[in-house]
Amino acid sequence: MASQNISPIDFDSIKNLTAIEAKAVDQLIINELSSDVILINQMGHYIVGNGGKRLRPMLLLLAAKALGGVNDNHLILAAVIEFIHTATLLHDDVVDESDLRRGKESANAVWGNAASVLVGDYLYSSAFEMMVRTGNMRVMEILSKTTTAIAEGEVLQLLNCNNPETTEAKYLEVIARKTAILFSAATRLGAVLADTSAEVEENLAEYGQQLGVAFQLIDDALDYKATKEELGKNLGDDLAEGKPTLPLIYAIQNGTPEEAAIIVDAIRNGKREAFNEVYAVVKRTQAIAYTEQRAEDAAQKAIDALGVLPDSDYKTALTLLAKFSVQRSY
DSSP states (O other): OOGGGSOTTOHHHHHHTTHHHHHHHHHHHHHHTOOSSHHHHHHHHHHHTSOOOOHHHHHHHHHHHHTTOOOHHHHHHHHHHHHHHHHHHHHHHHHHTOOEETTEEOHHHHHOHHHHHHHHHHHHHHHHHHHHTTOOHHHHHHHHHHHHHHHHHHHHHHHHTTOTTOOHHHHHHHHIIIIIHHHHHHHHHHHHHTTOOHHHHHHHHHHHHHHHHHHHHHHHHHTTTSOHHHHTSOTTHHHHTTOOOHHHHHHHHHSOHHHHHHHHHHHHHTOGGGHHHHHHHHHHTTHHHHHHHHHHHHHHHHHHHGGGSOOOHHHHHHHHHHHHHHHOOO
16 A cells, blocks of 8 residues: 555554454454453453454554564564553543443443453453563563553542642643553554664654553543544543543633633532533633644654654554544544
8 A cells, every 4th residue: 555545534544554463463352352251251352342443553563564564472462452451441431430432331331340340450461461472571571561650640640530730740641651651562562572773662662652642632622522422432521520631721720710610610529510611611711722732742743753764654654643643533
């Protein structure tokens, strides 16, 4: 596929560049979900088969192909990355008391919180069992540090909940650890298995980190501009959970005292019913535009980090993914 034939917003065309490898990863995931505990099979297949972009495994595969090709260890680690991501979603939905995930009932809404936590633990355990098969200590070091950072990010987010005094810097620290670090691990691992230089590895890790930040910031913005169908979850969920996301933080800082008070009260008390009032303030202060600009800045940093790669369709795809991250509506 020629690079110029990939539209900047045509996500499916980008996915096609790794379609064969992605199919192998999906089969590996299905095989690894095979357990004699029936509930694990049921929930695992429900969650993994429940839509999703498979973005993180795709990033690992694209990075690998941009650096020479994909081997069996790349496939294993792509599955590992997806398992870790899925485990975090299971735990997130329990903590957030969410009942929708990707437009369908969340696993905890179907099976309950206890089952969701335990199957999330199973997926984490399976991920570490799989990564050991690579026999690569560097791989295990990266993923161990990654899962630790994700857990720290989750706890930091919990501490920030219902706290309207959360600063932009504190919020960015949360998404750096909770969300962006797994993007970074995916692209870093593609470089590590290709045995590249330290410079290439660090640049690919930076690409993933900045891409993850851009994705999360756009998610923040979409919570105040997308439809329920596009978002795949209830509008105002972040507000109901008392999460001080960047649009809210910016609106508090740039609204009138009366407007700021509306948002402060909504965050402090998790008031979904205040969504329309909060939305009006967010819109008037141009907080969505500010959040989108921060996301575009991160996406550009991601693109700049790709300068160490040789030109190829895969480098082009990684560039377009960074652009897609800030153009998407879902």
